[in-house]
Amino acid sequence: MKEKMTKLTILAALLGLMAFQPAAADDLDVQYIAVHFGDAGYNEVLDASEFSQFSFYTADGEVYGYTEDQKMIGSPNYLTGYYGEVPEKMGFGANHRGDYKNKYSFPYKTGAIYVIDKNGTISYQLPPEKMELHGDRNIRNDINRAIRRARKGKEADIMKERKREYLKESPVGELESRKGADQDKRGEGLVEWPVPDLQLKDADGNTVGLRELTQGKATVLVLYTLNGVTWKKGDNDGNIKKEWKGNKLMSPEAYGKKSEEEFAGDADEDKGGFANAAKFLGKEAGKSMTRQNNIRDIWSAEGDLRTDMKASSYQYFLQNLKFVQRWWGED
Secondary structure, three states: HHHHHHHHHHHHHHHHHHHHOOHHHOOEEEEEEEEOOOOOOHHHOOOOOHHHHHHEEEOOOOEEEEEEEEOOOOOEEEOOOOEEEEHHHHOOOOOOOOOOOOOOOOOOOOOOEEEEEEEEEEEEEEOOOOOOOOHHHHHHHHHHHHHHHHHHHOOOOOOOOHHOOOOOOOOOOOOOOOOOOOOOOOOOOOOOOEEEEEEEEOOOEEEEEEEOOOOOEEEEEEEOOOOEEEEEEEOOOOOOEEEEEEEOOHHHHHOOOOHHHHHHOOOOOOOOHHHHHHOOOHHHHHHHHHHHHHHHHHOOOOOOOHHHHHHHHHHHHHHHHHHHHHHHHHO
């Protein structure tokens, strides 16, 4: 009986110690980082107050978006998509195509979403073909699962270094011939890779490494651009026939103010309804971001876009940020 009581006492003590252990799930904070790629000047139109849980950075540098005239029969001469240091190093460039059936498709039009563990290892990357996110429950579940694991401090598997190879064979920024090119057909991106150490700038102009930012915390990273890229259009033979700098965009709020000023300048009657009309136009510009034909114009607009198209395109390019904020934001 005495021996049995001793065992019960030891068991109770062990259970008591376990009860006082800190909960691993509460140990790590989740930080939200947004990085604008391409010409950093294009990010000046961002209304960061919409995304108060995010810390914003820029990765300045030349980025190209390549499209090609579609042939009646056959595939493009070069891979369509983004080119440049950031998209190529972060695994959302032209070679990272996923299971696209249409070889002329443009992967990662709006950038990419990642979840990164406390050691700076990528545990999740948005698949390239998932462009319209809001109705995709599987994507939400996958991201949510990755965030939970990272918050609990669980470490992602790390791919052996000899297996981590960049797919692109041509130099950074140069077009990749489709024939014989290595492609990420499974859409795995950089999952299980240490996050590349891109050099970023914060709002005050200070330089910091992405790898440094992701140490010791669970991180949700969004890479986006507000059209700060150079667009290139190839003909059927892959020869560049057009090249232009992307239009600078406009927030719906700025569009509403501009519309109000234009109304006020064009009318002599009572101005009481101008503000409401402008707000309505701003909201309509936001809704039109779901209309694919509007965003196509941005890839062919060598001149200046209409202001309503600039506002709708602004919303389109920010959809990954809006998606993360809607489901995991703290506002």
